[in-house]
Amino acid sequence: MSADFYYGVEVFLNGLMAGVLYALVALGFVLIYKASGIFNYAQGVMALFAALTLASIIEGQVPFARLINATFGTEIHDFGWRVPVLLAIVLSIGVMVAFAWLVQRLVFRHLVGQAPIILFMATIGLAYFLEGFGDLMWGSEIKTLDIGIPQGGNRWIEEHSAFLGGDDFYGFFIDNLDIVAALVAAVLVAGLVAFAQYSKQGRAMRAVADDHQAALSVGISLDFIWVLVWSLAGFVALVAGVMWGAKSGVQFSLSLIALKALPVLMLGGFTSIPGAIVGGLIIGVGEKLFEYLVGAPYLGGATENWFAYVVALLFLVFRPQGLFGEKIIERV
Amino acid sequence: MFYREAGDFKTSYKADNQTFPIRFDRYRFYAVLAVAWLVIPFVINDYLANAILLPFLIYSIAAIGLNILTGFAGQVSLGTGGFMAVGAYSAYKLMTAFPDVNVLIHVVLAGFITAAVGAAFGLPSLRIKGFYLAVATLAAQFFLVWLFNKVAWFYNYSASGQINAPERTVLGVPVTGANTAPWAAYLVCLGFVTVAALIARNLTRGTLGRKWMAIRDMDIAAEIIGVNPLTAKLSAFAVSSFFVGVAGALFFAIYLGAVEVGEAFGIQKSFLVLFMVIIGGLGSIFGSFAGAAFLVTLPVVLKLVGVDLLGWPTDLVAHFQLVIIGALIMFFLIAEPHGLAQLWRVAKEKLRLWPFPH
Amino acid sequence: MQDAGTTITADGRTIGPVVMEMKNITLRFGGVVAIQDISFDIREGEIRAIIGPNGAGKSSMLNVISGFYVPQEGEVWFKGEKRPPMKPFEVARQGIARTFQNIALFEGMTVLDNIMTGRLTRMKAGLLAQMIWKGRAEEEEIENREAVEKIIDFLEIQHIRKTPVGRLPYGLKKRVELARALAAEPSILLLDEPMAGMNVEEKEDMSRFILDVNDEYGTTIALIEHDMGVVMDLSDRVVVMDYGKKIGDGTPDEVRNNQAVIDAYLGVAHD
Numbered sequence: 001m002s003a004d005f006y007y008g009v010e011v012f013l014n015g016l017m018a019g020v021l022y023a024l025v026a027l028g029f030v031l032i033y034k035a036s037g038i039f040n041y042a043q044g045v046m047a048l049f050a051a052l053t054l055a056s057i058i059e060g061q062v063p064f065a066r067l068i069n070a071t072f073g074t075e076i077h078d079f080g081w082r083v084p085v086l087l088a089i090v091l092s093i094g095v096m097v098a099f100a101w102l103v104q105r106l107v108f109r110h111l112v113g114q115a116p117i118i119l120f121m122a123t124i125g126l127a128y129f130l131e132g133f134g135d136l137m138w139g140s141e142i143k144t145l146d147i148g149i150p151q152g153g154n155r156w157i158e159e160h161s162a163f164l165g166g167d168d169f170y171g172f173f174i175d176n177l178d179i180v181a182a183l184v185a186a187v188l189v190a191g192l193v194a195f196a197q198y199s200k201q202g203r204a205m206r207a208v209a210d211d212h213q214a215a216l217s218v219g220i221s222l223d224f225i226w227v228l229v230w231s232l233a234g235f236v237a238l239v240a241g242v243m244w245g246a247k248s249g250v251q252f253s254l255s256l257i258a259l260k261a262l263p264v265l266m267l268g269g270f271t272s273i274p275g276a277i278v279g280g281l282i283i284g285v286g287e288k289l290f291e292y293l294v295g296a297p298y299l300g301g302a303t304e305n306w307f308a309y310v311v312a313l314l315f316l317v318f319r320p321q322g323l324f325g326e327k328i329i330e331r332v
Numbered sequence: 333m334f335y336r337e338a339g340d341f342k343t344s345y346k347a348d349n350q351t352f353p354i355r356f357d358r359y360r361f362y363a364v365l366a367v368a369w370l371v372i373p374f375v376i377n378d379y380l381a382n383a384i385l386l387p388f389l390i391y392s393i394a395a396i397g398l399n400i401l402t403g404f405a406g407q408v409s410l411g412t413g414g415f416m417a418v419g420a421y422s423a424y425k426l427m428t429a430f431p432d433v434n435v436l437i438h439v440v441l442a443g444f445i446t447a448a449v450g451a452a453f454g455l456p457s458l459r460i461k462g463f464y465l466a467v468a469t470l471a472a473q474f475f476l477v478w479l480f481n482k483v484a485w486f487y488n489y490s491a492s493g494q495i496n497a498p499e500r501t502v503l504g505v506p507v508t509g510a511n512t513a514p515w516a517a518y519l520v521c522l523g524f525v526t527v528a529a530l531i532a533r534n535l536t537r538g539t540l541g542r543k544w545m546a547i548r549d550m551d552i553a554a555e556i557i558g559v560n561p562l563t564a565k566l567s568a569f570a571v572s573s574f575f576v577g578v579a580g581a582l583f584f585a586i587y588l589g590a591v592e593v594g595e596a597f598g599i600q601k602s603f604l605v606l607f608m609v610i611i612g613g614l615g616s617i618f619g620s621f622a623g624a625a626f627l628v629t630l631p632v633v634l635k636l637v638g639v640d641l642l643g644w645p646t647d648l649v650a651h652f653q654l655v656i657i658g659a660l661i662m663f664f665l666i667a668e669p670h671g672l673a674q675l676w677r678v679a680k681e682k683l684r685l686w687p688f689p690h
Numbered sequence: 691m692q693d694a695g696t697t698i699t700a701d702g703r704t705i706g707p708v709v710m711e712m713k714n715i716t717l718r719f720g721g722v723v724a725i726q727d728i729s730f731d732i733r734e735g736e737i738r739a740i741i742g743p744n745g746a747g748k749s750s751m752l753n754v755i756s757g758f759y760v761p762q763e764g765e766v767w768f769k770g771e772k773r774p775p776m777k778p779f780e781v782a783r784q785g786i787a788r789t790f791q792n793i794a795l796f797e798g799m800t801v802l803d804n805i806m807t808g809r810l811t812r813m814k815a816g817l818l819a820q821m822i823w824k825g826r827a828e829e830e831e832i833e834n835r836e837a838v839e840k841i842i843d844f845l846e847i848q849h850i851r852k853t854p855v856g857r858l859p860y861g862l863k864k865r866v867e868l869a870r871a872l873a874a875e876p877s878i879l880l881l882d883e884p885m886a887g888m889n890v891e892e893k894e895d896m897s898r899f900i901l902d903v904n905d906e907y908g909t910t911i912a913l914i915e916h917d918m919g920v921v922m923d924l925s926d927r928v929v930v931m932d933y934g935k936k937i938g939d940g941t942p943d944e945v946r947n948n949q950a951v952i953d954a955y956l957g958v959a960h961d
Contacts, residue, residue: 039463070644110666117408118665120463121610124603125661132654140647259599262467300482309471316460316468345835346828534823538831539813542799546807549796556756556794557874558782558811615798 006161010172011292012285017178019284020185024240025261026268026276027189028233033270034209035229038108039120042127043261046096046234048254049134051241054092055143055250057083063137085147089238096234097227099130104227112222131252140252145245150176181243188239189277192232201228209271263312283308351533368522373515381514386587388628389521390579395608395620396532397575402606403615404536405568406548407457411469413601414476415573417593418446419580421486424495427508427585428488435500435508439524439581446577447570449476454569458562461551473599480593494592497585508585517586524582528575533617535571544568545615576605607657611664613671622672630656699926706734709910710755710878715764717750724750725761726934732878737904738912739921742931743954748914749791751931752880755912756788757781769877783811787871788880791914793863797856801866804855805841808873809834838873844906845869845899861892865899872903879903881913885920893917897924918955922946930954 028043040046056063060079068074083091107126111119153173161172196202207215208225216222244254260283268279287307295303342348352358376385394416402408409415422442427435453472457465480486487495499509506512507520535541543564546554555561584591591597604627612623631653638649668674697705710732717725725747732738740748753759755766757778766773768784776784787808796804813834815827842848845865850858855866864884871879884900885893897920903909915921921928922942930938930945932954938945945951 066645066648070642070648107662107666114665115462117462117466120466121408121606122662122665124606125658125665127658128603128654128661129658132651132656132658135651136648136655140651259470262470266464266467302478302482305478306471306474309467309474313456313468313471316464317456345832345839349828349831349835531821534821534827538820538823538827539810539815540817540820542803542807543810545799545803546796546810549798550794552758552778553790553794553796554807555778556782556788556790557807557870558779559807560777560779 008292011288013172013174015285015288016281017182018288019281020182021240021243022260022264022284023277023280024185024236025257026264026280027273028236029261029265030270030273030276031229031233031236035205036226037116038123039116041120041123042130043233043237044257045127045130046237047241049130050092050096050234050238051145051245051250051254052134052138052143053095054088054242055145055245056138057088057091058085061138066139067136092238093235096238097231100230100234101227103230104223143250145242145250147242149180149246152176154179177247184239193273205229260308263308266312267315286311373519376514376518378514381518383632384628385518386521388624389525390582390587391608391624391628392525392621393528394576394579394605395612395624396528396617397572397579398605399609399620400532401568401572402609404541404548405544405565407565407568408466409469410466410602411453411472412576412605413597413599414473415446415450415576416580416583416601417476417480417597418449419443419577420584420591421480421495422446423581423585427498427500434502436502439578442581443574443578447574450573451566451570454566457565473602477593477597494590496590520586521582524578529617540567607661610661611671613673616673619671619673626672703735703905705736705926709734709769711767713765713767715754715761717754717759717761723934728936730929730939732910732912734910735908736910736926737924739925739928740914740931741921741928746931747934748931749882752882752914756786756880785877786880787874787876789867789871789882789884791882791886793867795855795863795867800852800854801847802851804866805838805869805873806834808870809837811874841869841872861888868899876909878910878912881911883914883916885915885917893920900924
């Protein structure tokens with residue numbers, strides 16, 4: 001085998017790792033969609049907001065510092081302490097739960113029974129709001145997020161795969177961070193599935209997903225379940241945000257991954273957790289390989305911008321329910 | 333006081349079919365037209381034209397276009413920015429390839445080209461609905477922007493990758509390029525807006541409009557009364573894209589003059605126009621104007637209040653703008669899905685009974 | 691009674707030759723047989739009822755007629771010609787209109803606009819004429835408006851002409867839906883449970899409208915209904931279905947005395 005082939009394999013592996021992160025965001029989508037039928041466009045911004053919150057809490061930043069300074073002419077910036085990472089994570093989760101509660105209380109409670117597309121557009125509004133709010137609260141400069149995840153290429157894999165490709169090949173370069181992300185994602189998914197399958201709340205969640213009114217009639221509180229689901233999605237967003245943030249800094253482009261998660265869902269189906277994962281991996285690998293094999297050499301590059309959407313579009317036309325989604329049956 | 337419809341009876345269906353069945357509304361409409369055509373051109377200045385009037389008029393056309401697709405035919409599109417780019421680049425290619433043809437004709441032709449592209453990207457709507465379709469239109473958005481960025485033929489191989497509008501005249505008066513007077517640019521846009529609004533109004537109150545609305549409200553029932561979903565949806569995409577393309581062409585040729593595709597026609601533009609339609613009112617031509625006016629003036633007002641009055645830094649004001657727009661979108665979807673147009677209608681109902689509401 | 695010629699009923703209406711004929715229709719969904727080898731005909735000007743217990747396949751039958759389902763076996767003959775597989779909108783253009791069990795109106799449009807949609811297949815103005823609202827477009831709008839206003843008068847819904855349909859109560863919605871179907875001036879009108887969920891008074895109103903439509907416009911009507919009393923009073927001939935099979939066909943009197951029908955309704959165990 002030539003070195004080119006092994007570089008192709010490396011691209012494949014890196015695509016797989018990027019796919020894990022897409023899948024993480026997509027997972028948040030699926031959770032909310034299953035339980036409430038809301039297609040949450042704001043999931044990506046939630047990831048941004050969560051990561052921003054975590055980074056800022058660790059640095060001990062004063063919320064709304066710039067606004068306070070601009071209004072009162074003060075010069076405050078931070079409290080002057082650093083919060084331990086674990087405590088900061090707990091606090092961030094608290095913020096996301098509060099956010100979930102507010103969103104349910106102030107917005108989606110008033111939109112129950114509306115057409116899905118209205119709910120979708122509401123979440124676009126929510127995304128704008130949250131983006132502006134996050135910037136107001138914590139500032140819009142790029143933040144580094146270091147919570148002790150190892151970074152850089154994994155030496156062990158590099159050294160032990162170098163022999164494969166002869167002299168031109170120096171071994172697979174795979175970022176430690178990506179490996180951690182994959183492990184965390186696996187644990188997270190396993191945890192969520194266990195929660196949904198075996199806990200009382202999980203069962204209630206599935207009941208709500210199946211039929212709102214039937215769930216109500218057996219005494220399940222829809223409000224509670226929806227807050228729970230938004231909180232879980234907030235938690236997933238935090239994890240996804242931390243992984244992306246650690247990789248490329250906490251900045252606005254993070255919220256654009258939400259857009260990437262949309263084609264992932266098109267592929268995987270909106271209602272399937274395994275679908276979100278497989279879809280994420282396919283998109284991650286597909287766009288990297290396409291760029292490597294076709295995009296960069298023949299099309300001038302940057303095909304990653306649209307590859308996922310075009311694949312999703314083709315998929316939709318020929319298999320609208322995605323790979324794993326439930327078949328859409330229309331009744332007359 | 334004078335807002336009365338009592339005594340304003342109709343004796344023919346023709347009279348009942350008017351756009352403004354109430355006499356007072358009709359006169360007010362003529363008055364607005366008169367001010368727009370006969371007064372504003374004489375008082376316009378550079379700031380007024382560039383900060384408010386030109387973007388307002390151009391976005392109105394785009395919003396009318398998207399409203400036809402989303403508000404009337406019920407197909408949500410997030411590809412407006414991409415379709416505006418098609419209009420802009422078509423206009424550019426036409427202007428540079430056929431410099432002797434009138435630029436107004438180029439703008440119309442750009443609309444037709446965009447209509448064809450829009451109809452092509454509308455094809456998936458035959459299989460998929462709702463936000464599935466919305467996401468599918470994202471493919472158009474990203475693919476088109478990438479295309480205009482990467483294929484040098486579209487920007488005539490210019491080194492910067494930008495397109496620049498060459499100077500073109502109408503009746504000897506320059507309307508594009510650096511020497512354009514604000515009133516000339518304004519009148520061109522106003523002309524297009526007036527025609528676009530009339531066409532949109534006529535189409536939506538007639539046969540085609542009913543087909544669109546039938547598809548929007550219940551596609552199965554639409555089929556059972558003989559509406560071909562293929563032609564109804566594709567015609568909505570085509571007509572909508574025509575207006576969006578004209579808006580894109582004007583945005584480039586008349587308003588900006590020079591365009592870099594990712595900046596001018598990115599995904600944010602798609603959302604902006606969608607927000608205009610939601611805030612203004614889905615399924616209302618008047619709402620398209622209201623939404624465009626609102627979202628064009630909001631940043632101007634915020635800047636006046638935030639930066640000039642309170643002395644805040646500009647980026648802080650920009651963040652506030654996001655918060656306000658996001659909150660407004662959610663507010664309108666919850667409280668008034670028919671947008672500003674419905675608020676206006678309710679206000680008129682109240683006014684009609686004033687001062688004796690009971 | 692069953693010959694192809696024209697007959698006059700007891701109350702003086704003319705019933706013409708066969709206009710639609712279903713021949714050996716079989717419809718399956720996966721392994722489930724919804725309709726099994728059913729044949730019957732509909733004659734011009736008659737009121738034809740399809741009855742049967744829940745799940746008998748009545749609605750599926752109507753959906754076959756209006757083109758939503760394509761049967762695996764069997765033929766549909768319309769006006770003496772075999773009908774190729776068609777999309778619902780093509781069926782509509784042939785002059786077959788229908789209503790739905792769960793009202794299928796355009797909720798965002800006014801009553802007037804809803805009924806006007808019933809005449810869409812008759813409006814032929816080109817795009818240009820529609821854009822400038824002159825010539826053909828305007829004339830057509832007015833001609834069809836006149837026709838629609840007659841139906842509005844006929845069904846006594848003048849007062850809600852400009853009300854959005856979403857705001858109407860159930861009974862009126864049913865009436866508007868009938869109006870929309872009538873506006874198409876169909877040669878066959880299919881009614882899927884036109885009286886479901888109505889009280890006695892509303893049922894009487896609706897029965898009167900159905901009879902009047904048939905009487906005044908000579909419209910052929912095929913309807914599904916659960917209320918046996920109503921069916922027996924209204925219809926000229928009745929098809930009885932049970933578990934996807936036809937178990938009876940004839941005049942109301944014949945059907946009433948048919949042992950298989952009595953068994954189906956009184957619940958004799960199926961073997």
